């Protein structure tokens with residue numbers, strides 16, 4: 588396999604020339620996905636906004652080390668970054684990347700995740716697996732220090748968004764829903780399951796930044812200690828039900844039919860963190876990363892669902908409206924309303940379907 592050196596952000600990265608041969612089925616021995624650059628840019632911005640000097644950070648499933656190397660190179664705070672990967676080839680590449688950037692604050696390790704975390708702890712544990720992070724979460728949450736961060740990526744969109752409901756049930760103990768809101772429901776199932784896994788170990792988790800983009804889900808959690816904080820987190824676990832006359836509604840217990848969940852019904856972002864991240868954005872990062880954060884910043888956080896313009900228009904047997912205009916009209920009528928960070932045709936509002944229908948212009 589040939590390696591080449593590229594620049595991402597302000598960092599030199601030695602990566603494999605894989606072309607389109609990426610993902611879990613890839614024949615490449617080392618994993619690097621250029622389409623995940625927005626994920627890495629946002630992780631760097633998150634680190635700039637949240638990480639404290641002296642933090643020990645573990646990039647537990649590092650691949651080439653792209654994410655950990657960038658954290659070590661691009662964040663001024665005095666962080667110690669350990670980048671780990673089970674694969675010997677990945678480990679050698681991580682070492683090349685540390686050398687290429689002359690990093691004194693980064694180290695490489697070549698261990699199986701469970702073995703590594705059996706007796707070490709960190710202020711921030713980053714988990715970026717192939718597919719689902721579910722099998723890494725229990726140990727990672729236990730090994731993250733109180734007040735620290737655990738961050739996860741999930742790319743198993745088919746189960747989480749309802750194309751493979753049995754897999755979603757097995758993996759996340761939750762029922763997904765195929766609808767215009769399926770990606771938000773997928774994100775909330777992922778967050779809800781992670782919070783429930785932490786609660787098993789008497790830890791509360793607060794999602795401080797969670798979003799969906801393109802082909803991946805991403806969530807950063809702050810860890811709290813004590814069964815009471817776990818109970819408080821669990822108060823945000825519930826269900827969303829669909830009714831074609833009334834629209835979506837939130838429930839504490841499991842409805843009989845047409846529901847999705849259990850899922851996270853609380854807020855997905857700490858807006859102060861998003862604002863701080865936006866202040867740190869600079870031209871070395873992708874416009875895409877800035878756009879994702881700007882959209883998150885302008886999005887209201889509740890209710891825990893949104894409507895999709897085409898879906899609602901077809902239900903009303905009416906032509907789709909301009910999403911921005913409908914959001915304005917809803918606000919003028921005194922409802923809360925905003926767009927949705929990942930879908931231009933999505934709108935979030937506390938208005939019900941009957942009230943939304945009244946604002947739809949006739950043909």
Ligand SMILES: C[S@@+](CC[C@H](N)C(=O)[O-])C[C@H]1O[C@@H](n2cnc3c(N)ncnc32)[C@H](O)[C@@H]1O
Nearest residue numbers: 618648649650653672673674699700715716717
């Ligand atoms: C999706 S890749 C990581 C991508 C990387 N974070 C990036 O931004 O490019 C997942 C990596 O996890 C490693 N891995 C899978 N299972 C592991 C385990 N049980 N312990 C340690 N590493 C593992 C794989 O070798 C692979 O390199």
